[in-house]
Amino acid sequence: MSKLSFKDYVLVALQGLLFIFYIIDIEILPIKLSKTISLLGFLTAIVGVITLAIALLQLNNNLSPFPTPKTGSQLITVGLYKYIRHPIYTGILFLFYGYAFYNESVYKFLLASLLFVLFQVKTSYEEKKLIQKFSLYKNYKLKTGKFLPKILVKKS
Numbered sequence: 764m765s766k767l768s769f770k771d772y773v774l775v776a777l778q779g780l781l782f783i784f785y786i787i788d789i790e791i792l793p794i795k796l797s798k799t800i801s802l803l804g805f806l807t808a809i810v811g812v813i814t815l816a817i818a819l820l821q822l823n824n825n826l827s828p829f830p831t832p833k834t835g836s837q838l839i840t841v842g843l844y845k846y847i848r849h850p851i852y853t854g855i856l857f858l859f860y861g862y863a864f865y866n867e868s869v870y871k872f873l874l875a876s877l878l879f880v881l882f883q884v885k886t887s888y889e890e891k892k893l894i895q896k897f898s899l900y901k902n903y904k905l906k907t908g909k910f911l912p913k914i915l916v917k918k919s
Contacts, residue, residue: 771829774885778828781881785859785874792869804864807857815854818843822851830889838897846912848890848903852882853910882910 796804819826821842827833843850856879863871886909893900907913 767829767831770888771831774830774881774888775828777881778878778885781874781878785871785878788866788868789870790868794867794869796864796867801865801867804861804866807861808865809861811854811857811859811861813854814843814850814857818850818854830885831892832896836896838893838899838903840899840903840907844907846907848907848909849882849886852886856882856910 821844822839825833825836825839827836847853856875859871859875859878863869863875890900890904894904897903
C-alpha cells in the first residue's frame with residue numbers, strides 16, 4: 764500500500780459513517796410517492812447493485828477503500844472502467860438514491876446526497892494521486908465520465 768495520508772483516513776471514515784447512518788431508518792418529512800416512482804427507485808437500486816458488483820470484480824486486486832492507489836496497482840481501463848472512471852461510486856449512488864425513492868425516505872435521500880458530495884471531494888483527491896502514479900491517467904480522464912459515461916456529441 765502506498766503511504767496513506769490523514770486525508771485518506773478522514774475520507775474513508777466519513778464514507779463509513781454515512782453508510783452506517785444510511786442503515787438507520789429515521790423518518791423526517793414523510794412523503795408518499797407514486798408506485799411508478801417507487802418502482803423506478805427499486806430498479807435503480809438493482810442497477811446500482813449490479814454496477815457495484817461488476818466494478819468490484821473488474822477492479823480485483825487494485826481494490827482499496829482509500830483514495831491513494833495501492834503500491835503495485837494497475838490502471839484499469841476496460842469493462843465498466845472503459846466508460847466510467849469511478850463505477851463503484853456510481854453503483855453505490857444508484858443503490859442509495861434508488862432505495863431512498865423506493866423507501867420514500869427524505870432522510871436516505873439527504874444521506875445519498877451527502878455521499879455524492881463526499882464522492883466529489885474523494886474523487887478529486889483520488890484523481891490527483893492517480894495522475895501522479897499513472898502517466899496515462901490524464902488522457903483516460905479526458906475520454907471517460909466520472910460517474911456516468913461521457914456522451915460524445917459531434918459539433919458541426
